[in-house]
Amino acid sequence: MKTIYLDNNATTSVAPEVFEAMKPFLTELWGNPSSMHTFGGQVARHIERAREQVADLLGAENPSEIIFTSCGTESNNTAFHSALATARDKHKVITTSVEHPAVLNPAKQLAVQGREVAFIPVDGMGRLDLSEIERAIDGRTALVSVMWANNETGVVFPVERIAEMCEERGVPFHVDAVQAAGKIPIDLKKAPITFLSISGHKLHAPKGVGVLYVRRGTPFSPFIVGGHQEHSRRGGTENVASIVAIGKACEMAISRMDEERVKVTKLRDRLEKGILDIIPRSFIHGDTQHRLPNTTNIGFEAVEGEAILLLMNEYGICASSGSACTSGSLDPSHVMIAMGIPFTRAHGSIRFSLSRYSTDEEIDFVLKVLPGIIQRLRELSPVS
Amino acid sequence: MWNYSKNVVDHFLHPRNVGEIEDADGVGEVGSLACGDMLRLTFKLDADGRIADARFKTFGCASAIASSSALTEMIKGKTIEEALMITNRDIAEYLGGLPEQKMHCSVMGREALEAAIANYHGEKTATRQLEGKVVCKCFGVTENQIRRAVIENKLSTVDEVTNYTKAGGGCGQCRDRIAEILDEIREEQQAPAVEEAAVVPAEVGGRALTTLEKMHLLEEIIETRIRPALQQDGGDIELVDFDHNVAYVILRGACATCPAAGITMRQFIEKEIQKEISPDMKLEEIKR
Numbered sequence: 326m327k328t329i330y331l332d333n334n335a336t337t338s339v340a341p342e343v344f345e346a347m348k349p350f351l352t353e354l355w356g357n358p359s360s361m362h363t364f365g366g367q368v369a370r371h372i373e374r375a376r377e378q379v380a381d382l383l384g385a386e387n388p389s390e391i392i393f394t395s396c397g398t399e400s401n402n403t404a405f406h407s408a409l410a411t412a413r414d415k416h417k418v419i420t421t422s423v424e425h426p427a428v429l430n431p432a433k434q435l436a437v438q439g440r441e442v443a444f445i446p447v448d449g450m451g452r453l454d455l456s457e458i459e460r461a462i463d464g465r466t467a468l469v470s471v472m473w474a475n476n477e478t479g480v481v482f483p484v485e486r487i488a489e490m491c492e493e494r495g496v497p498f499h500v501d502a503v504q505a506a507g508k509i510p511i512d513l514k515k516a517p518i519t520f521l522s523i524s525g526h527k528l529h530a531p532k533g534v535g536v537l538y539v540r541r542g543t544p545f546s547p548f549i550v551g552g553h554q555e556h557s558r559r560g561g562t563e564n565v566a567s568i569v570a571i572g573k574a575c576e577m578a579i580s581r582m583d584e585e586r587v588k589v590t591k592l593r594d595r596l597e598k599g600i601l602d603i604i605p606r607s608f609i610h611g612d613t614q615h616r617l618p619n620t621t622n623i624g625f626e627a628v629e630g631e632a633i634l635l636l637m638n639e640y641g642i643c644a645s646s647g648s649a650c651t652s653g654s655l656d657p658s659h660v661m662i663a664m665g666i667p668f669t670r671a672h673g674s675i676r677f678s679l680s681r682y683s684t685d686e687e688i689d690f691v692l693k694v695l696p697g698i699i700q701r702l703r704e705l706s707p708v709s
Numbered sequence: 710m711w712n713y714s715k716n717v718v719d720h721f722l723h724p725r726n727v728g729e730i731e732d733a734d735g736v737g738e739v740g741s742l743a744c745g746d747m748l749r750l751t752f753k754l755d756a757d758g759r760i761a762d763a764r765f766k767t768f769g770c771a772s773a774i775a776s777s778s779a780l781t782e783m784i785k786g787k788t789i790e791e792a793l794m795i796t797n798r799d800i801a802e803y804l805g806g807l808p809e810q811k812m813h814c815s816v817m818g819r820e821a822l823e824a825a826i827a828n829y830h831g832e833k834t835a836t837r838q839l840e841g842k843v844v845c846k847c848f849g850v851t852e853n854q855i856r857r858a859v860i861e862n863k864l865s866t867v868d869e870v871t872n873y874t875k876a877g878g879g880c881g882q883c884r885d886r887i888a889e890i891l892d893e894i895r896e897e898q899q900a901p902a903v904e905e906a907a908v909v910p911a912e913v914g915g916r917a918l919t920t921l922e923k924m925h926l927l928e929e930i931i932e933t934r935i936r937p938a939l940q941q942d943g944g945d946i947e948l949v950d951f952d953h954n955v956a957y958v959i960l961r962g963a964c965a966t967c968p969a970a971g972i973t974m975r976q977f978i979e980k981e982i983q984k985e986i987s988p989d990m991k992l993e994e995i996k997r
Contacts, residue, residue, distance in 0.1 A: 627742060627768060628768070629745065629746070629768055629769050629770050629773075630770075631711075631770035631771060632721070632769070632770055632771055632774060635721065635771050636722075639722065648745070648770070655745065655847075655848065655871070655875050655878030655879060656847075656878070656879055657745075668742065668743040668744075668745070669742040669743060672742070672745045704727070705724065705727055705766060705767055705768075705774060706747075706766060706767070706768040707738065707747055707748065707749035707766035707767065707768060708742055708747065708768060
């Protein structure tokens with residue numbers, strides 16, 4: 326059976342070009358970049374090249390602002406740790422109620438440790454009220470952290486404006502850009518963002534590599550302490566092959582982004598419109614005006630998400646759900662709850678996330694089988 | 710991804726006995742859309758008093774659908790007495806096991822069966838009548854349900870209770886109380902059981918209340934006890950009509966948007982008016 330992969334916000338395939346670029350560093354060029362001999366030392370310049378490629382995608386002033394980490398989660402944790410460790414008497418953190426667990430849980434942990442944490446709510450469309458963030462920022466604030474785009478709904482937050490707000494008040498601002506990077510333009514020359522996290526496997530590089538951007542001049546305290554790697558900002562021998570890979574993936578994203586946005590948006594819109602037209606009582610979750618080109622989150626009233634996913638799985642279709650059953654918890658996803666989506670629909674919410682490799686045929690196939698799946702489950706349901 | 714057994718996958722992909730028997734002898738309904746799973750079971754007896762046909766309709770995940778399907782297969786051909794012997798463990802075993810976090814699906818099956826049998830025995834509503842104090846407000850789980858799951862499945866931790874009954878799986882505020890219940894059961898294992906006080910309908914001078922008297926009593930309970938309680942949490946309720954023992958209400962304020970409102974209503978308000986007025990009393994929400 327052919328796999329129809331529409332779960333690219335979970336992870337993406339490694340681009341063939343990226344795989345080719347990293348291969349030498351898993352075969353002949355396996356030396357340690359910190360070594361004094363040429364065999365190892367020659368590897369270091371490939372890391373520096375990757376640093377430049379990442380800096381280009383993010384619009385960073387200087388490649389030295391790029392720190393390679395093991396994943397987006399490490400990048401987020403590093404930003405939180407560093408901001409608080411260097412803030413002296415400031416203890417307050419401001420974030421949103423719809424962050425990825427990789428920000429939400431570090432924030433909650435701080436709250437448990439007695440720090441003041443403000444979770445800014447969203448409206449029914451998943452939008453933030455900027456005046457609430459403005460009100461929350463005060464003299465005790467050590468960090469504001471807001472995601473660029475939401476992983477479940479694709480809703481894009483106005484982080485450039487929040488960045489200006491934070492800069493005026495002299496408060497460090499962290500952005501979890503894991504879902505945004507490679508999909509929509511990011512320009513750190515224009516937006517005064519202090520810390521920004523990205524993850525390799527969300528933009529066609531492998532799992533196990535991430536990036537933390539730290540604006541030049543920002544006081545920094547390392548999260549992983551060890552050797553002098555990454556200018557003593559992140560200990561641990563470099564994951565050379567994956568660092569080269571994320572560099573290549575960023576380079577590809579730069580050259581293809583404009584074309585891809587048009588193509589992916591068109592496919593996503595066709596999928597979305599097709600579903601809403603054919604399947605009764607289906608609803609889009611989130612602000613469609615400010616959204617990633619590749620994501621749609623659709624709620625099917627009175628059907629349960631895990632059941633939808635498993636029936637789609639029978640056809641090789643891969644997607645995700647905000648239903649309780651898929652997460653192992655008993656409540657629907659925190660994003661659906663924060664948006665006030667009725668539970669009857671949140672339990673039946675499905676996220677489709679496309680990529681540059683998605684095709685018209687795949688969308689046609691989903692539109693062909695999904696109505697039958699929903700109908701079958703509604704016929705099974707005591708309330709249909 | 711869940712590691713479902715072959716039988717669970719089979720019963721999910723090819724559910725047996727889907728549907729509803731129109732002139733059923735017993736109808737049982739448990740759960741709700743808001744809670745994430747809901748099951749409606751109907752059965753019909755043959756001339757010998759054995760279950761000739763059983764049908765289900767279920768909203769829920771794969772294991773909820775599979776548990777319902779398994780249940781209908783298991784009860785066919787059984788007498789009521791035999792069917793009542795089925796435990797949630799039996800349902801899980803029939804399916805070749807369920808993931809621990811999904812055991813509540815088997816409990817839901819057993820509860821639907823009991824509700825359907827109670828309905829057969831003359832219980833007017835198909836919905837399960839709650840007995841005992843509600844411990845978990847998020848999912849509407851009573852102390853009696855928790856105790857039964859603990860004793861029948863030999864549970865010893867709060868997480869196990871959540872896996873089997875859902876109690877404690879929402880806001881988590883009742884987890885301390887669940888731990889206390891577990892301690893109490895441990896201590897009681899030797900001590901004799903205490904009987905629950907039965908619900909007795911209100912009477913005046915030895916006769917049942919008239920409709921008018923019920924209506925006045927209902928107004929008084931809602932005004933003096935239920936509204937103040939809801940208002941504390943930013944909610945409110947309005948009594949709109951009363952007909953054939955059914956109170957029709959509109960939920961307002963926080964209650965109108967609260968996903969747990971349906972559960973709150975059934976469990977607290979309905980229980981309250983059943984206790985004070987008559988066990989036949991029902992509550993219906995009018996959606997605006």
